[in-house]
Amino acid sequence: MSLTRRDRLQALGLWPAWRLRVAAPAIEAEREAEHEAEPFQAAALAAELLEKPATSSPDAVERNPGIAMGEIPDSAHGSIQATSPPNAIREMDWTALNAAIKSCTRCALAKTRTQAVPGVGDIHAEWLFVGEAPGANEDRQGEPFVGDAGKLLDAMMAAIGLARGNNVYIANVLKSRPPGNRDPLPEEVATCLPYLERQIELIQPKLIVALGRFAAQNLLATDTPIGKLRGQMHRYRGVPLVVTYHPAYLLRNPLDKAKVWEDLLLAVDTMRQQKSNAG
Numbered sequence: 280m281s282l283t284r285r286d287r288l289q290a291l292g293l294w295p296a297w298r299l300r301v302a303a304p305a306i307e308a309e310r311e312a313e314h315e316a317e318p319f320q321a322a323a324l325a326a327e328l329l330e331k332p333a334t335s336s337p338d339a340v341e342r343n344p345g346i347a348m349g350e351i352p353d354s355a356h357g358s359i360q361a362t363s364p365p366n367a368i369r370e371m372d373w374t375a376l377n378a379a380i381k382s383c384t385r386c387a388l389a390k391t392r393t394q395a396v397p398g399v400g401d402i403h404a405e406w407l408f409v410g411e412a413p414g415a416n417e418d419r420q421g422e423p424f425v426g427d428a429g430k431l432l433d434a435m436m437a438a439i440g441l442a443r444g445n446n447v448y449i450a451n452v453l454k455s456r457p458p459g460n461r462d463p464l465p466e467e468v469a470t471c472l473p474y475l476e477r478q479i480e481l482i483q484p485k486l487i488v489a490l491g492r493f494a495a496q497n498l499l500a501t502d503t504p505i506g507k508l509r510g511q512m513h514r515y516r517g518v519p520l521v522v523t524y525h526p527a528y529l530l531r532n533p534l535d536k537a538k539v540w541e542d543l544l545l546a547v548d549t550m551r552q553q554k555s556n557a558g
């Protein structure tokens with residue numbers, strides 16, 4: 280795979296915003312460089328990383344049964360308590376977990392949401408992207424990151440050769456929308472986090488990408504600012520975790536997309552190391 284610098288930046292939605300940042304002579308140099316079709320090592324690497332064993336071909340990929348393949352069977356609903364305590368959550372399989380999330384009334388957000396949003400994608404994914412909470416579009420459609428921020432997330436993933444549902448799972452810390460998109464409350468996080476924890480246990484991803492301060496701080500149990508968290512590899516219960524800016528933040532601050540590109544390269548490199556360590 281051979282992409283120009285411009286291709287890469289466009290995939291991230293960085294072009295032409297990036298041009299505004301650089302001085303005119305640098306733009307000229309970039310224009311010349313564009314025509315050289317330099318090898319895009321990260322994309323080639325990502326394509327390599329995407330190659331999963333034959334058993335995980337698209338046909339064999341088992342989808343999140345609660346979202347991608349339709350509704351939870353009625354029988355599952357019948358056996359789930361709406362207020363499943365954390366201990367029970369830790370024992371759940373995918374069917375029970377999705378049903379528990381969808382019928383959850385463990386916090387007041389249940390009263391204002393249209394529907395809970397468990398997550399979407401390949402339940403055997405190597406890549407897990409974690410956001411904050413469903414917004415209005417997600418609340419309506421029942422799938423994470425389907426609005427403008429979601430389109431940018433798709434572009435971010437495409438920039439490293441990934442696509443929604445293909446070796447990728449996307450989830451949020453909160454499964455229900457906070458009204459008016461207000462910040463989640465600490466008690467809402469405490470109540471909802473066991474669902475994400477169980478999702479991570481079931482998926483066993485090779486790498487987690489935390490999208491934004493909220494996901495990063497809650498997964499890493501820290502109040503360190505995002506500017507200090509990004510740029511290095513962390514671990515969540517042994518799983519490598521890379522922090523980057525939330526796509527919604529990037530929509531408001533497009534010049535920071537260059538930093539996201541660096542974070543994504545760190546993620547790709549971390550995944551490559553994970554795979555080479557696994558032999």
Ligand code: URA
Pocket residue numbers: 410411412413414417422423424425428429451527
């Ligand atoms: N923002 C998030 O953090 N998650 C979504 O699903 C949508 C927007």
